[in-house]
Amino acid sequence: MLKIGIDIMGGDFAPDLALKSFSLLPNYFWENFRLVCFGDTNLFQKYGVAYKIPFEYIECIPCSDEVGYHDTPTKAFKEKPNASIFQGFRYLANNTIHAYLSAGNTGAMLVGIKTLLEPVKGIIRPALISLLPKISGKFGLTVDVGLNIDCKPEYLDQFAILASIFAEEVLKIKNPSVGLINIGEEEGKGNLLSQNAFKLLQSNALIHFIGNKEGRDIFTDDTDVMVCDGFVGNILLKLAESLYNIASERGLDKDIFFSKFNYENYGGMPILGISKPVIIGHGISNEVAFKNMILLAQKMVDADICQKIEQKINHLS
Amino acid sequence: MLKIGIDIMGGDFAPDLALKSFSLLPNYFWENFRLVCFGDTNLFQKYGVAYKIPFEYIECIPCSDEVGYHDTPTKAFKEKPNASIFQGFRYLANNTIHAYLSAGNTGAMLVGIKTLLEPVKGIIRPALISLLPKISGKFGLTVDVGLNIDCKPEYLDQFAILASIFAEEVLKIKNPSVGLINIGEEEGKGNLLSQNAFKLLQSNALIHFIGNKEGRDIFTDDTDVMVCDGFVGNILLKLAESLYNIASERGLDKDIFFSKFNYENYGGMPILGISKPVIIGHGISNEVAFKNMILLAQKMVDADICQKIEQKINHLS
Numbered sequence: 001m002l003k004i005g006i007d008i009m010g011g012d013f014a015p016d017l018a019l020k021s022f023s024l025l026p027n028y029f030w031e032n033f034r035l036v037c038f039g040d041t042n043l044f045q046k047y048g049v050a051y052k053i054p055f056e057y058i059e060c061i062p063c064s065d066e067v068g069y070h071d072t073p074t075k076a077f078k079e080k081p082n083a084s085i086f087q088g089f090r091y092l093a094n095n096t097i098h099a100y101l102s103a104g105n106t107g108a109m110l111v112g113i114k115t116l117l118e119p120v121k122g123i124i125r126p127a128l129i130s131l132l133p134k135i136s137g138k139f140g141l142t143v144d145v146g147l148n149i150d151c152k153p154e155y156l157d158q159f160a161i162l163a164s165i166f167a168e169e170v171l172k173i174k175n176p177s178v179g180l181i182n183i184g185e186e187e188g189k190g191n192l193l194s195q196n197a198f199k200l201l202q203s204n205a206l207i208h209f210i211g212n213k214e215g216r217d218i219f220t221d222d223t224d225v226m227v228c229d230g231f232v233g234n235i236l237l238k239l240a241e242s243l244y245n246i247a248s249e250r251g252l253d254k255d256i257f258f259s260k261f262n263y264e265n266y267g268g269m270p271i272l273g274i275s276k277p278v279i280i281g282h283g284i285s286n287e288v289a290f291k292n293m294i295l296l297a298q299k300m301v302d303a304d305i306c307q308k309i310e311q312k313i314n315h316l317s
Numbered sequence: 318m319l320k321i322g323i324d325i326m327g328g329d330f331a332p333d334l335a336l337k338s339f340s341l342l343p344n345y346f347w348e349n350f351r352l353v354c355f356g357d358t359n360l361f362q363k364y365g366v367a368y369k370i371p372f373e374y375i376e377c378i379p380c381s382d383e384v385g386y387h388d389t390p391t392k393a394f395k396e397k398p399n400a401s402i403f404q405g406f407r408y409l410a411n412n413t414i415h416a417y418l419s420a421g422n423t424g425a426m427l428v429g430i431k432t433l434l435e436p437v438k439g440i441i442r443p444a445l446i447s448l449l450p451k452i453s454g455k456f457g458l459t460v461d462v463g464l465n466i467d468c469k470p471e472y473l474d475q476f477a478i479l480a481s482i483f484a485e486e487v488l489k490i491k492n493p494s495v496g497l498i499n500i501g502e503e504e505g506k507g508n509l510l511s512q513n514a515f516k517l518l519q520s521n522a523l524i525h526f527i528g529n530k531e532g533r534d535i536f537t538d539d540t541d542v543m544v545c546d547g548f549v550g551n552i553l554l555k556l557a558e559s560l561y562n563i564a565s566e567r568g569l570d571k572d573i574f575f576s577k578f579n580y581e582n583y584g585g586m587p588i589l590g591i592s593k594p595v596i597i598g599h600g601i602s603n604e605v606a607f608k609n610m611i612l613l614a615q616k617m618v619d620a621d622i623c624q625k626i627e628q629k630i631n632h633l634s
Contacts, residue, residue, distance in 0.1 A: 215555030
């Protein structure tokens with residue numbers, strides 16, 4: 001059986017809504033998968049009973065501590081070694097679980113990854129990717145959305161590879177198109193980073209690069225993968241999330257396009273380029289978001305995404 | 318009488334809709350202002366008659382040439398010295414007109430500015446500013462939106478001053494608030510540029526700096542001036558423009574918030590930090606956009622914006 005680990009103490013509505021999500025999982029999920037929770041076993045019992053979760057498929061590893069949003073990640077790692085968020089990474093590192101997700105302190109997640117997991121050989125910088133909706137009804141990937149703030153052209157080139165493999169293997173998009181987020185269509189446009197990244201992307205045989213994309217293309221153009229540095233990507237991601245709130249205020253939260261900006265649909269953001277599947281959830285994750293994160297983790301495990309990335313990167317070098 | 322110059326040959330719908338806009342100008346405009354057109358006098362006559370423009374207030378300087386979108390700006394400047402877009406700058410430089418606007422080739426506009434106008438003493442880099450709507454119904458300013466792509470912290474610090482003076486003098490906003498577009502609220506967040514710009518903005522006595530702003534704040538938060546480099550700003554501007562098209566496709570072009578994203582409302586983007594008021598129009602400017610550009614030029618002249626900027630910058634140094 002394959003196991004997905006969940007830090008049930010992470011997130012504004014944890015463990016309550018994390019537990020609630022388990023009863024929303026479709027039957028097919030339990031055919032090959034089990035859940036391993038990390039957190040307070042009393043709360044696990046309490047909410048598990050309340051939400052009638054299938055206890056036979058779910059275990060809880062007791063963790064005596066937890067990391068809050070205001071904890072300093074490196075300090076927390078030293079002072080709260082048994083916190084749920086870190087315990088999950090230990091189980092992932094020793095292969096007791098096959099994917100891991102948390103909606104907790106993002107900085108603590110990154111410390112866990114850096115300290116307890118291995119990067120994939122050949123990867124310069126792991127990247128954080130996010131789905132963004134398109135007006136066509138499709139979803140596209142944006143990479144990096146906040147893990148790598150000051151980037152070199154080589155990073156962007158590799159982000160394109162990582163997201164393309166994810167698009168192909170997890171989202172089942174054949175020969176995914178890659179665009180570079182820029183301020184003009186023609187080659188030579190942009191800042192020094194995008195000018196130089198363009199050259200690398202253009203000669204990158206592992207991806208299907210289709211050129212520069214502009215701000216107006218982000219939601220209107222069906223490019224599968226949009227590449228940018230984590231500064232630009234994080235601003236775009238948060239702007240996109242705010243559109244759902246804006247649409248809601250305007251009574252448009254049921255609109256077929258604007259409803260897609262609801263963070264619940266994304267089900268968290270995968271980190272690619274590390275040895276195991278890890279998903280970072282939104283702090284305000286509710287039961288739908290947790291459910292979608294678990295199903296995304298399942299897809300990543302089924303696709304053997306980390307192995308595929310390792311193969312492709314090492315074939316390259 | 319004060320005079321506003323218009324390149325009637327610039328823009329997808331010029332001279333037709335440029336001329337049409339003149340009959341939309343309110344009566345009060347003509348009390349202190351006159352228009353000076355640059356372009357083909359036959360077309361000026363033809364469309365002027367068709368749209369019943371008040372010929373007694375408008376003259377047309379014949380220009381035997383025009384610059385198209387596909388002309389290389391520097392080459393066009395050498396080979397088409399009498400093109401309408403450049404003639405306007407000559408009239409502006411020798412004070413025959415008091416403000417100038419064109420919806421033509423942006424690169425040619427920049428060559429005109431650089432070659433024929435003076436920068437304001439003390440200004441490191443002139444900046445392009447744009448209005449962006451807020452969900453509250455207000456408009457905020459974003460600076461720079463595409464003139465300065467690779468920036469130093471000092472540039473951003475000055476952009477904040479330029480836009481604050483514009484907000485105060487032209488938009489009549491008292492003590493306008495300034496935010497730095499960034500990827501986290503706390504000081505120390507962001508890329509090297511924003512980290513260092515934060516320090517300068519924080520100790521800048523000429524502005525009312527209120528800290529970092531995130532992607533989610535761009536449309537939801539009432540900060541008057543949002544500062545960023547021209548790479549980020551251009552992406553945000555074009556994304557914002559695309560929201561109007563997206564809303565239109567969804568039948569929401571009359572929505573009180575999304576309708577504000579219609580470029581017509583902005584009336585073009587002022588360049589600040591040069592010796593005279595210049596406005597760059599959108600290539601697809603129609604008569605409403607042209608009318609709003611002319612009225613914005615009027616406000617800039619009335620506010621004596623360039624003089625105010627020069628005073629404030631030189632008082633500083």
